[in-house]
Every structure is written in C-alpha cells, then in structure tokens.
Amino acid sequence: MSWRGAAYETKSRGQARPANAGPSRTRRPDEPISSIEDNSQQSEERDSVRSSTPSVSVNTPDGSETRFPNTSLQNPSSALPEQDDAENVSHRFQGLRLGTHSSPSSSQGLDLGSMRAALPSVESASPRQTPLLLAGGSPASFGGRRRRSSSVDIRPYNVRDEVPPQDRFHNSEFQRAFAHAKSLMGRLTEVLGSSTLPLEPDSVIRSLRDKAEELSHFRCPPTRTVGLVGDSGAGKSSLLNSLLDFHGLARTSNSGAACTCVVTEYRHHDSADFVVDVVVFTEDELQDQFRNMVHAYRYNYFHSADMESQEERLHWADQAKLASDTFKAMFGDRFTADLLCSVNSETRIVRTLLRWAVDSSPIRDIDKHAVKNSLEDCSELLMKLTSDHGAAHGPAHWPYIKNISVHLDSYIVSKGLVLVDLPGLRDLNSARRNITERYLLDCDEIFIICPIGRAVTDEGVMNVVERARQARLSNISIICTKSDQIRADEAQRDWRGAQAAEIQRRKDLLATAEGELAKIREPLDELNDLDDLFEEEEIQKARLYERLERKGAEIENIKFELQRYMITERNALVESELQALYRDKIPGGVLYVFCASNTLYWDKRNLRSRVRALPFLELSGIVAIRRHCMALVSESQLRAASKYLRDDIPNLLSNIKLWVRTGLESADAGRKQAVQKAISLFGDRLRTALVGNSSPLDDLSQALIDTFDDRVYQRRQIARWTEGAVQAGQVWSSVTTYAAFCRQYGTYTTAAVGYHCWNEEAMKTMNGDLAHPWDNLQEEVQRLLHNTRVAISETQDRVVSRYLDIALQDFPDSIHPLRNALKSRRRILVGDVEELGAAFEAEVSKLRTKALSGLRTSYFGESMELSYWKANCEHGPGSWARKKGIINGTLGNEQLFRELMRKFKCNFGELATQLDSDVLASVEEYLEDIENTLDMIRSENVVQESERDPEFKARVAHEADELEKAMEYGVKPVLRELGLD
Structure with a gap:
C-alpha cells in the first residue's frame, strides 16, 4: 500500500482528515513549515498536518513577507541563474494568499487548488514524471517558486558597473572631483548665457561662454x-x-x-x-x-x-x-x-x-x-x-x-x-x-589571439612574437579563447595527481546530490499520478517542490564549481607554459596572458540578476581583459584630466575675472593710454622672445638633425656592413630549404634549421655598429626637448617680470587674475610641447624599427622584396643556384645599405621638421590666447561690453567667485593628495 493509502481513510468535498487526527492546533505566524527529509520522516510529517491547514503566504506587490523557507544559496557569488519558468512562477504567485476554509483570509484568497494552478504544469511536459534537471538549467524549472528578497540585488548586469582598475585616474575621489568640475562648467555656461551680450558675434563674453560650454563637454581623447x-x-x-x-x-x-x-x-x-x-x-x-x-x-x-x-x-x-x-x-x-x-x-x-x-x-x-x-x-x-x-x-x-x-x-x-x-x-x-x-x-598594445587548445604550439603566436621582438615592441599580450571547452573526464585523464583527485571528489559530490534528487522525485511522481489531491497532499507536494528546488540549486552550484575549478586550473597551466616560451623574447620581459570564453560570456550575460551573472562573467575572462584595457589608458587619461582641472578651468576663470574687473579700475585717460601701450609692449616682447630669431625654438629642428647626423649617420660603414651581409648569405646557401625561405621572403621556420630571419641576420653587423650610437641619440633628443620646455617657461617668466608689473601698477585688481591666466596658459603650452616631444620620440622609435629591423615592411625588407620575388620565379634545372645568385648579388651591392641610410636620415629630418612646425603652431595659439587675455584690460570695447549689463556682470562675478571656491576646496585638495598639482 502506498504511503497515501495508509495515511488517509476518507475523502469528501475536497477535504480530508487523517485517520488518527488529534486535536486541532493553529500554527503560529512565524512557525516554519517542516520539510520532508526522507521516507522515515514521512509519518512525522503526516502527524504534523493533522491540524488545520496552515496559512501559506507569498510575496505580494506591496512587499509583504513570504512565509516559505528561504532557499537562496549560502554563497550569493556562486548563485546560479534563474530562468523564465522561475519568473513565471513568481508572477503567478504574486498577490495570492492561501489559508484554511475557516481562516479570515479565505474569502479574499484562493484555495489550494488555485495554488496548484499557479505552479507550472508538470503534465504538460511529462504526464506522470517529475521534471528532470537539465545541465545549465534553472533550479526553479522544477515548478518550485522563487521568492524575492530585498537583500538580493536583482538589477541586470551592466558593464558600466564593473570594478575599474585600481589607479589614480580611477580613484573615486578623483573621479568625483572630475565629474563635479564638469558640472560646474555646465552651470557656468548657463550663467554666461543669461544675457543678450553673448548673442553679439564679436563679444568677448560670447567667446568665454563658448569656452565654458566646450569644457563642460570635455572628454579625455582617445590615446x-x-x-x-x-x-x-x-x-x-x-x-x-x-x-x-x-x-x-x-x-x-x-x-x-x-x-x-x-x-x-x-x-x-x-x-x-x-x-x-x-x-x-x-x-x-x-x-x-x-x-x-x-x-x-x-x-x-x-x-x-x-x-x-x-x-x-x-x-x-x-x-x-x-x-x-x-x-x-x-x-x-x-x-x-x-x-x-x-x-x-x-x-x-x-x-x-x-x-x-x-x-x-x-x-x-x-x-x-x-x-x-x-x-x-x-x-x-x-x-x-x-x-x-x-x-x-x-x-x-x-x-x-x-x-x-x-x-x-x-x-x-x-x-x-x-x-x-x-x-x-x-x-x-x-x-x-x-x-x-x-x-x-x-x-600601443597588441593582443595575439589563439584558441587555448593549441596556444602553446600555435605558429601564429610565435610569428607575431618574433616580429614584435624584431620591432622591439614590448606591449604584447596573449589571449587564449574558448577557455570553457574542457571536459572533466579528459582533464582528469590528462592531469592526474592531486588535480585529478579533486575533479573526482567534485564528481562524487555531484553524483551524491543527483542521487538525493532522485529520492525526492519518487513521492512527487506518485503525487503527480493522482488526479485529485487532499489539501494535505497539496501541502506535501509544495514542500517537495521546495526541496527539489533547493537540491537543484545545490547540484547546479556543484556543477559550476567543478567547471570553475577545471577552467581556472587549465588557464593557470597554459599561462605558465606561454610565459616560459615567450617572456624572454619580449623586450622588458613582461607578458600578460589572458584566457577567455565568449560563449560563457554571452550565455550568462543577460541573466535577470547581476549577482547571478557575475560569477560566470568573471570566469569567462572578459571582465579581466576589459579591466586591463582600461588600465592601458589610465596614465594618459590622467594627464589629460589633470590638465583640464589644473590649467584649462583656472585659465578660463582668470579670463572671466579679468572681464568682470574691466572698467572697475580708476585711472585718468592719459594713464590708461600709457597702460595700454605698456601691455601692448609686453605682448610684442613675449612674441619676439618666443618666435624671434633668438628664441629657444629657432633652431630646434636643425639641432635635432645635426644630432642625428653626428650620432648616427656619420657612423655608417657601408663596406663593412655589406661584407657582413654577404657572409650571412653564404651561410644560408648551404641549407637544403633555401627555396622555402625564399618563398617566405626570408622569414621562416623549418624542422631542419629552426627559425631564421635572413633580413635580420644580413643586418647584424650594421645593427651592432649602430646600437650604442642610437642610445646616445635618444639621450641627446631627450635633453634637447627638455631644454626647450624649460626655455619656454623661463622666457615667459622673464618677460612678465620685466614688462608686466610696471604696466599694471595702477590696476592692482587686475594683476592677480592676469598672472593666474598667464601661469595657467604657460602650463598648457609647456604641456602641449611635452606631448609633442613624446609623440616625436615615439615616431623616432618607429623609424628605428623601419631602418634597423628585418621586417618585411622595413627599409631593408622592402629593398629585398624584388630579389626574393625574382628568386621565387626561378624554376627547373639549376634554379637553386640561380636563386642564390639573385639573393647574394643583392646582398653584395653596397647600394643596399647606402640607400637605407639615406632614407633613414631623410625621414628623421622630416620628423624633426614636423616637430618644429607643430611646436611653433602651439606657440602661435598660445600667443593668440595671450593677446585675447590682454585685450580684457586694454580694449575699450571690452570695457564698454562689461558695463552694459550690470546685473548680468554681478551674476557672472558671483558665479566666478563660487566656482573659484569650489575648485579651491573641492578639486585642488584631491590633486594635491594624488601628487597632480
């Protein structure tokens, strides 16, 4: 006899009473419903339901508390996704309250038959069988109910919520100061636009408003x-x-x-x-x-x-x-x-x-x-x-x-x-x-992409690393894709030892949990076979679904932890092997290795809860790669944002204060005319000092070209380099795979001779002779660029101290904002020159790669291209000797290195000339801004403009003062704390 037949004797009108029912007892509101743990406990469970059917409630739209036991996982970070079935069950239960026929809530709620209707239909999938747990499925798909809790974060995943790199740019205080400053610029824009004055095309206040608006939309440039x-x-x-x-x-x-x-x-x-x-x-x-x-x-x-x-x-x-x-x-x-x-x-x-x-x-x-x-x-x-x-x-x-x-x-x-x-x-x-x-x-960074299964033997990885070595590129990372493609049985067989034992332990846990799941299904299957259930049986069924849900969640968690263990262990193993293979071949010896699964990322990316999704997304490796990419730009973004906070905003603020104070100074007409003349003299002197014949910028390009000529070009030894190339060619002539190397334009790997780059080997003597001179050139370039920046700063300071103080002795209120404007603008110019110098050094480094590497796109490689092509076109008897003759003939021609050095010198000169032109353009922009700033004091039009709308002028003055305070007490302390002032 089934447990159901033994427990019940009568059934009438949808109600049942146990045969051995005792006195009725009302369950306390906070008393939990006991669960069914095994068959031996079923008799105790039946005794507990002899009393009146307990009140069972679920979450309602107004947030009332559920009385079902909390079945959430102990470790939320390992919690697994809940799918649409769980959502549907939860929605079907929203607003329902179940109780006994005699309870006060019965007239407002539903009976247990309605509760069953709210559950997913088991029969619709399999008429007489409890739903099976599918790999990767949701525990809620058993038909159990998901309860929402205010303590669980149910927001969807958002990339913008990812934890940023831990550096100064992403420092929370810096980011708040940065955002606050931009909001201040937005508010300033509104104030500067709150008059008709900015509507006039040539008004100074219009240009100030436009600059404020530009700064309010500031974004760090792509770098x-x-x-x-x-x-x-x-x-x-x-x-x-x-x-x-x-x-x-x-x-x-x-x-x-x-x-x-x-x-x-x-x-x-x-x-x-x-x-x-x-x-x-x-x-x-x-x-x-x-x-x-x-x-x-x-x-x-x-x-x-x-x-x-x-x-x-x-x-x-x-x-x-x-x-x-x-x-x-x-x-x-x-x-x-x-x-x-x-x-x-x-x-x-x-x-x-x-x-x-x-x-x-x-x-x-x-x-x-x-x-x-x-x-x-x-x-x-x-x-x-x-x-x-x-x-x-x-x-x-x-x-x-x-x-x-x-x-x-x-x-x-x-x-x-x-x-x-x-x-x-x-x-x-x-x-x-x-x-x-x-x-x-x-x-600035190169990601070499390869499937993880063949990462260690991938020829594509080796090919890129070798080219990076020739080009002296140190910014190499390797990303191994398809990291989720790993099977427990294969990993256990391949790894053995402690790792294999750990996999077996986790597999045993899974088997045990699945066995326990099967035991829970047995009474559920029997209940599902019945067409009409007692109310007590409905309660039993609900409890079983509760247990089924919890056990399903446990199984999914075990599966996830097994997957995480295997992926993490395999990732570490591959990373170690790749580090051993390639780290020493990369200049600087720093190699980043990442493992990623795009499939895992997209399978779990859109789960309803970010808490459920995050463990999978972290395991996919995509989050870590994104964080690494963001860290690449941190320093350059920090420089741009610091310049914005330290120089751009103060420069605008100083100009606004000059505009406000124009017309407030008192001096007779004659004295004003003298001041205007003195200020104009200051502007002329500053221009002459920076771009005149004796300026520190006058001979920058020529100084760089002369340095290259002295350090590098005059060290050329064409005959010696040609001899070294001929000797290298003679060595190649003895290899049996000569034709194969020709087909690959000199760069190839064979089992017989390994990896060789003929171009690089032909240039070995040349590179040896120029290595030390090139280092000297780089040092001298850095010294020249540093001296240029210092000279720009000292030149402005000298002209200011000599001409400006005397000019403004009758305008003391204007001296301070003008000095601040000149100081911030000078720092902007020096920063621009520094960036141009850094870009020049980067281009010179690329030029070195073009001139002194064996890459196919280098000067030497391009010069050898036709010879390799001609050699490849040779076929038939005697073709091997003809191929060698073509290659060796080119290597023995001194014109090969002579033309290479000519290109080297010519292109360095072009870079130096371009730098000179760019620096002068920055200086001209600086001088134009200085002229506009000086016009705040000397221009009668500006004076008249500032006095036409007194109320507007008062608003601008107040906003400028408030902005200055906000920068002084809210932004500058952050810059000082981070060493950016």
Missing part, C-alpha cells in the same frame, strides 16, 4: 590603440563583440575562401547610432595587388610541372587560388580563368582588370560614411562589406576596402581606446599582411 591579431578562426571577432558588449556586431567567420579580414577599427562616439566609415584602396594600390596576383596565377599555370618540390607546387597553387578567388569576388561572372591563361602579357591583363575595377566597382555605390540606427543594421552592413556574396549577388566589396572604422557608444572605447581587428600575419594576401605589420607599429 591608446589596441590591435587584435590572429589566424582565421582564432576568435578575434567574437572577442571584440564581447569586449564591446555588442552581441553579433562583428562577423565571426569568413564565408569565402578568398575573403580575408579587412582592418576594422572600433571607435567611440557619444550617440546611440552606429557610424561606419570606409576607406578604399587607391588605383595604384589595386594595380600592385593585381600585378602580384596575375603573376602568381600565370606562374603556377605555366610552370607548375617544372617545379622541383611538392612544397613549391603547393605554395604556388595556394597563391593561384587566392588570385582566382579574389578576381571572382571582385568581378563575378565577368571574370574567367581564360583571361589569366591567355597569350596576352601580364601588363595588359593587369590593365584590363584595373579598368574593370574602375568601371564597375561595387564600392562606388556604397556610402563611405553610413549611419545606422540599430545594431542589426550595422552588423548587416559590416557583413556586406567584408564577405563574399557569390555571383548571384554581384561582386564583393571587401577586395576594394583598405580599412573600416565603426563609431559606436561602447563603454570600453569610451575610456579612450581604439580597438582594431587586424588580418593575420600569415594571410596569403601580401598586401593585407603588410598592412597588419605596419599597423602593429602604431599599436
């Missing part, structure tokens, strides 16, 4: 570029989607064999729409690509049978296929291979293809500056621009596109970053591969 590079399928696009927090924005796979990635930049703009800017290849750039592809196809077609090795035949077959696929994508059915195989010359074929490209390019019909209102529309446009459509849809766009910029309102790029999706360095399309190599030199 860091992060490039993501990796082989096809590594997960770059998916990672970008996760970092940007826009699901499905970037395409996640190539749809055509010839469809390589297009350089795609992601930049910020403060708008909800998406703006896509497209830059296309020029005709000359297309012609170069066509020439290489036509030659590759024809060479493979006419000479494949004469090639010496299977490897060589495969190389040219791949190049031919790339050419054919690209031309089909560009021209559709108009292109046939017969054109490439014809008797026409390669030049004539290239001319024909170029004419087709110009006449029928689909890119002509594309808006180069497209604005899209939705994520879906933007994603569709990107897909159109970067994928093949097939002949039915017309020619593809991607072969014509050089790069794409996407402007969007994403949190990570709003912090000053530009994220760039780059083609792989092993791309068969040499034009796009070279674009990537050049772009890497401009990146």
